[in-house]
Amino acid sequence: MNLKQLAKELNLSISAVSKALRDSHEISASTKLAVLAKAKELNYQVNPFASSLRKQKSKTIAVVVPEIDNIFFALAINGIESVAQEKEYHVLIYLTHEDAQKEVSVTQLLQNGRVDGIMMSLSSQTTDFSHIQQLKEKELPIVLFDRVAEHINVPKVTTDDYDSGESATEHLIEAGCKKIAFLSISNNLSISNKRKSGYIDSIKKNNLPNSKNLIIECSQDDEKNKLLIKNLLKKKNRPDGIFASVEKLALLCYEVCDELNLNIPADIKIIGFSNLHTAALLKPSLTTITQPAYEIGRESALLIFKLIEKRGNSIIPEKTVVASSLIKRGSTKK
Amino acid sequence: MNLKQLAKELNLSISAVSKALRDSHEISASTKLAVLAKAKELNYQVNPFASSLRKQKSKTIAVVVPEIDNIFFALAINGIESVAQEKEYHVLIYLTHEDAQKEVSVTQLLQNGRVDGIMMSLSSQTTDFSHIQQLKEKELPIVLFDRVAEHINVPKVTTDDYDSGESATEHLIEAGCKKIAFLSISNNLSISNKRKSGYIDSIKKNNLPNSKNLIIECSQDDEKNKLLIKNLLKKKNRPDGIFASVEKLALLCYEVCDELNLNIPADIKIIGFSNLHTAALLKPSLTTITQPAYEIGRESALLIFKLIEKRGNSIIPEKTVVASSLIKRGSTKK
């Protein structure tokens, strides 16, 4: 069932039917009614490819994320989808699996008009950001969220990572910690640097000499990370507080403490960035800095639609920062 | 940059260039080389809408799931995406948020040719399956996974839910439970019925009269569920084993036991269907029946591509069953 057949049934021209379906002011009310009724009766649906080809609009956005089996990204996609649904847009998903090369190839793939805009969270392995710059130059709307590149001037949605890094550290200090280890995953994304800076500045400000040089660089290899943490906590002069910059490192700490028979929070206190639903169910429950993942997704989607619908000189902020929340639980009890 | 411009640059006809790009045997090797080089130089990309319109093929599949912030579905999507990537297909995501009406409207939306196939996990609220039947009649490839409707004859990928229901119950019995409560979420999907049947038959076979009528019907409202469970566990003659048919009910049990000061597994043993990464980190660690979510996703995707590429009389199995695994942990220790 296409326009041609529908027009024939109605004894109207294709153009009249098309206009009627799009509620054009050129068409009389009675004709519109007749067309709509017939279209419904025959279950006519516009061919999206013909329409997109003609209008040079896809009604589709792409979401490019490092992984999906990570509650943060799942929630962010959830937020993006809610806005897309409101706008009657379609959502394409691409996973980079933390592979910078894959990220570049997906970015290139998406330059053929398949989508009206791209929302991306960068892979931790990404060191070169020229593929993002390229999108910008091609004027393909893009919004980066969470895992962003600081120095690329495209709209970015992030959380207050520096502040969170600071307040998480302060929280450990208030809980009595004197020697705090920061478990870091180093990469070129500002998010991890900011958390680290927040920690470093807080340590300085509070004059905790024992915490100096206690930045532990972790990798993508959890076996290695576990060993690293184990060696750290085996020492006689082990830290009395751990700040895990990402969720999985906090969980590894729980495993290690179990194995070393260290009591959380008596022997060691732990805080970590996390969106885990079960943080409250761990024993002890895990104190977290929790990012509003769903809201980040929504916010990013609202921005991409502003860019897509951009007319004249509407102003798009380059930085949108939403606040994380510190949720105090058992793992940092005094 | 389109075919017309590219052809002009090469002093060739549009058709020759198109054929060369698609590696047609009609075109000479030298011409192909020249075309490919020029296309690369000018960064030519085929317009997907023109191509799809002409070929009546979208190179896109849709994934329709009840929710995404559920590790099971996130992992399944991960599996689907891995196959789609191999096939160079695009993946559209639609969330129904457990809303049957939404599920129907998405299904209708997808009948306009936007996708070559649909992979769907039904909403728990779905009671009428005619929208699925409709896809079948329209010969739009569809595969149902996990949350399937038993009596619709479309390809379905599920886990061995009856067997899992049985072996989970057996496991509790072996661990010494005499009175086992099954926490059920009732709906029209075979998955929950099968788990329940496995439980019921196992109870009968093992002759545990105290477990009769211990099927607790839970709802989508977790506050109510928690109260329900609390009232159950407050009783003097409370059960000594709980079989949670879905993840979140198992977690609610942990919360309730905490609040009632019941010791797991001494006072009560708990087993639950779950894909939670942190099941092992709970105190005590949670014994789970874990579905191979990623594999279910891959399997379903492989099936949809079989349907899409179907030629002649290739046989597509109506039922594909993959095995779940029972992972014994602390919550069911003798």
Add this chain to the structure above:
DNA sequence: CTGAAAGCGCTTACAG
């Protein structure tokens, strides 16, 4: 208010 026509950018059957 309605319709004829051009054209979006491809692919492919057909002619040469």
Add this chain to the structure above:
DNA sequence: CTGAAAGCGCTTACAG
């Protein structure tokens, strides 16, 4: 081996 032409199914500027 190459090219002219039709056509996929729409939308829209233009004519009447």
